[in-house]
Amino acid sequence: MLLLRRGEIGRRVLPSEGALIDSVIFICDAVAPVLVKLCREMRNANVGPVLSICDTIGTIRALICREYRNVDLDIEDLRTFVEVADTGGVSPAARRLGISKSMVSRRLIRLEKDLGVQLLARTTRGAALTEAGITFREYAARVCTEIDIAKETILPAGDLRGRLRIAAPLTFGPTHFAPVLASLAQRHPELQVQASYTDRFVDLIAEGFDCAIRVGHLADSNMLARRVGWTSAKYVATPDYIKKHGSPETPEEFLTHEVVMQGTETWLAMDGDKIITLKPQGRFKADNAVALVAAALAGIGLAGVPEELIREHLASGALVPVMTRYPPPKLGIYVVRPPGQHPARKIRVLTEMLVECFEDFSTHREN
Numbered sequence: 001m002l003l004l005r006r007g008e009i010g011r012r013v014l015p016s017e018g019a020l021i022d023s024v025i026f027i028c029d030a031v032a033p034v035l036v037k038l039c040r041e042m043r044n045a046n047v048g049p050v051l052s053i054c055d056t057i058g059t060i061r062a063l064i065c066r067e068y069r070n071v072d073l074d075i076e077d078l079r080t081f082v083e084v085a086d087t088g089g090v091s092p093a094a095r096r097l098g099i100s101k102s103m104v105s106r107r108l109i110r111l112e113k114d115l116g117v118q119l120l121a122r123t124t125r126g127a128a129l130t131e132a133g134i135t136f137r138e139y140a141a142r143v144c145t146e147i148d149i150a151k152e153t154i155l156p157a158g159d160l161r162g163r164l165r166i167a168a169p170l171t172f173g174p175t176h177f178a179p180v181l182a183s184l185a186q187r188h189p190e191l192q193v194q195a196s197y198t199d200r201f202v203d204l205i206a207e208g209f210d211c212a213i214r215v216g217h218l219a220d221s222n223m224l225a226r227r228v229g230w231t232s233a234k235y236v237a238t239p240d241y242i243k244k245h246g247s248p249e250t251p252e253e254f255l256t257h258e259v260v261m262q263g264t265e266t267w268l269a270m271d272g273d274k275i276i277t278l279k280p281q282g283r284f285k286a287d288n289a290v291a292l293v294a295a296a297l298a299g300i301g302l303a304g305v306p307e308e309l310i311r312e313h314l315a316s317g318a319l320v321p322v323m324t325r326y327p328p329p330k331l332g333i334y335v336v337r338p339p340g341q342h343p344a345r346k347i348r349v350l351t352e353m354l355v356e357c358f359e360d361f362s363t364h365r366e367n
Helices: 015-042 048-069 075-087 090-097 101-115 131-154 173-187 239-245 289-297 307-316 345-366
Strands: 003-005 071-074 120-123 126-129 162-168 191-197 211-216 224-231 233-237 258-261 267-271 274-278 281-285 303-306 331-337
Touching: 071 075, 071 101, 075 090, 075 101, 075 120, 075 126, 075 131, 090 101, 126 131, 162 173, 162 345, 173 191, 173 345, 211 345, 224 345, 233 239, 233 307, 258 289, 258 303, 289 303, 289 307, 303 307, 331 345
Parallel strands: 162 191, 162 211, 258 281
Antiparallel strands: 003 071, 120 126, 211 331, 224 331, 233 303, 267 274
């Protein structure tokens, strides 16, 4: 546990006391990782008692440090406060930090006691920053960021530790992104890689994710994004559908057709260098592109889907392109993370691996 000291040292600690204190702290630091490892191995078992022991050990260690070394602020308390401030509640902060809610609450109470001010106003919906909390959050975040940078700097070259929580789309995740994540875990045995695959929109901050991999056109937000690659899409239909309803050639004709879609989304088409906005209608909706391909194959309507998902159907003639003079624009592949001054090195490493992977992927596809 890294501590920030302020003020002068309290009463003088005798050599015999110092040795005892150091021994107790050493035992705490040695036992805690073993218990955390035990929690991981137990997986679905009841780990409540083990987490309670971890919380107790952390509390004892902090009390010893404060009593004998006059430590005012604990960096883990600062980090916890920043997470609660950013996620808006104790529960999402606990998920993001990988600790119990009771430990989060104790750290917040301890920090407010040390500072002598209320930083958070607790409500039934979560926690809101007070005026003092808004000011303190900026300084606390800066301190945590600088310490993270320092810790990364002294790590052995290329070595990654800790936990990386990633949200990835179900449509492309298992086939295109999972191998990269597996390679990341293989290269860094001390890194915990936790991936969640879903096509629904994931709130990274509220749900405690470090980053997300997203495919498509990003909506405006305060998230930070880097494009790591791209893929293409096509508007398609079955030959039977075209025989019954005709093949749309223009955006105006396109809007008269039934489409299979995710929701009420806006579709885009390219008219040369110009992007056209379309608002299609459809009675079949699904939050997964594979399901939309199945609906298109059944002749329910037109579909706009990534080309990778329909390559075989295009080759066999089960699906044919429509409105080819107005194709959809390329779909970007992005790594998205919450706002912050300095991305964690584990996110940077993942990003570079994805860039390398999808550069090769794009080159192979063009050839």
